[in-house]
Amino acid sequence: MNRIITISRQFGSGGRTIAKEVASRLGIPCYDSELIEKIAEESGYTPEYIKEIGEYTVGKTGLSNILAARDKNGHSNYDNVFIAQAKVITKLANEGPCVIVGRCADYILKDKADCLKVFIQADNDFRSRRIIDLYGERTEKPEKRLNDKDKKRIAYYKTYTDMEWGKIENYDLVLSSSAFGIEKCADIIASLY
């Protein structure tokens, strides 16, 4: 079995940057936005559509999904994207060691790979500063932007897994990037691989 690192993260915690840093140190691929192209190919939807409904749209039990059209298997577009995503992630994990960011990879690979399951969090000040640096100011306050994204990730994760996002028991390692900084978090993860 290949050794995989899955990185779940709070919005603005720098989890994606940490993932890329870890992969580069270990000389293995990091799949993040690269997943979108692959999921698009697998599902037949456009990359733009995959990105839009991404990790943030609530499936099965969400209102948008309840109202969504169903195909002959009873699947909505959201469900089909998740199914394609699970296929893509399982295939990548079978191909070789890699780092995978978000998209329920920890759950999808639960019984299928030798997985180091990491969660990156940070305090609200750190995350607020980071999203303003990265994505610029908006009319919405940064606290609201963080809160909205977290809520959507929680709902998405709950919809497609039987576990809770950000629950301590689901991870081997939880790191606060605001306590240690991005570099040190990457050090620790790489040293544990």
Place this chain on the structure above:
Amino acid sequence: MNRIITISRQFGSGGRTIAKEVASRLGIPCYDSELIEKIAEESGYTPEYIKEIGEYTVGKTGLSNILAARDKNGHSNYDNVFIAQAKVITKLANEGPCVIVGRCADYILKDKADCLKVFIQADNDFRSRRIIDLYGERTEKPEKRLNDKDKKRIAYYKTYTDMEWGKIENYDLVLSSSAFGIEKCADIIASLY
């Protein structure tokens, strides 16, 4: 401000052993059962009594405490022990760098020390094997013993703090001792100090 490491842990996770190992590597004291003597001295209760009501008895809102006698300040024995405990932990943190195991030290030192807040967890198999090795077989199944202790720690923590025990946001670092082993956990914590 002195640099302190607080270690909260699931019963049977080896958190106490990890704490001692970290302290010995860093050459700083580790306070665990040593706290009991000090809390006894501060509160005027016997060490046996402190140990008995220890981290496991639910105060304020717990039934045993609701029924408990009150002193002239409206405090039960449980409350008085917690007050003494907070004094002892704050005093130790002021005296010099150290590792403190359990007893809400992370909460007590929240605004009073430069704290590395660690939580140690492990899967149930690891914990079951460990408590049987350390404390022997009982008539109760190990799963029940783990569950009972965890429940009591959760309730105790909730009673005396405004936070939840084992909630991801309250810690800088969460490690699974069943994933990494005791030694590796001690390595990581010592390297982050």
